[in-house]
Amino acid sequence: MIKIDVEKELIGSIGKMNLDVNLQINEGDFVALTGLSGSGKTTLLRILAGLEESNSYINVAGKVWQDDKHFLPVQKRQIGFVFQDYALFSNMSVIENLLFVNKDKKLALELLEITELSKLKDRNVTTLSGGQKQRVSLCRALMNKPKLLLMDEPLSALDPTIRTKLQDEILTLHKKFKTTTIMVSHDPSEIYRLSNKVIVMQNGVVKKEGKAKDVLLKTSGSAKFSFEGELLDIVKVDVIYIAIISIGQQLVEVVLSEDETLNLKIGSKVRVSTKAFSPNISY
Structure with missing residues (x-):
């Protein structure tokens, strides 16, 4: 001991x-x-x-x-x-x-x-x-x-x-x-x-x-995947908004509604989760 x-x-x-x-x-x-x-x-x-x-x-x-x-x-x-x-x-x-x-x-x-x-x-x-x-x-x-x-x-x-x-x-x-x-x-x-x-x-x-x-492990409730990253940018494309997020060594894009963008700040830490009941793994 x-x-x-x-x-x-x-x-x-x-x-x-x-x-x-x-x-x-x-x-x-x-x-x-x-x-x-x-x-x-x-x-x-x-x-x-x-x-x-x-x-x-x-x-x-x-x-x-x-x-x-x-x-x-x-x-x-x-x-x-x-x-x-x-x-x-x-x-x-x-x-x-x-x-x-x-x-x-x-x-x-x-x-x-x-x-x-x-x-x-x-x-x-x-x-x-x-x-x-x-x-x-x-x-x-x-x-x-x-x-x-x-x-x-x-x-x-x-x-x-x-x-x-x-x-x-x-x-x-x-x-x-x-x-x-x-x-x-x-x-x-x-x-x-x-x-x-x-x-x-x-x-x-x-x-x-x-x-x-x-x-x-940071998932909760029905969320099956959860990743923490940094919000780099929010880009408006037609009527939708796309958040660009750095997670580990990768950049990911997440589609947002206008209401979801209101409380987000560029440079802040965010968590991306998904209710993936039938996940696919590729390599």
């Missing part, structure tokens, strides 16, 4: 706010931490890692990492941290980056095999692609078999194909090493695939927590 009771004043998206988070996480959980930018997600990870001071109580598997009398330094906390920008040693090869953390060559080779990096083990990391660098970063974070693996949007800069492949590898490693994992992500599909628990933060506090389907 991991017990977290964190308090810290910080500057967020609304100015000064209090980070006030009280959580209990079971060992072996894969927790997705999500919410708007500036809600305190990354700060929470840094506090757990011991990279930021705070008024907090952190207990991992019965060992106090932090309370009002103790502060375990980052090098003594059994953590792995995967950053968005890889944070690799550019003057070293792939395997040297791993062995710098722990001289266990057998473990290093095992991790490289799982992530399909064995043939690149002697390559300098500067010659690798973004996806390969993130694999190395993930392997390095697991070299000490951490009690807690922290990942701060590790896949956000990668293209969808590589991202999906790395999600599979992250899940494989998580299950194999039975590591408790907390990952910051804004991608609903990623959260659904990887996590068994989702924590939504807003303005420094936990707004919701539960399973991905319960937390992220």
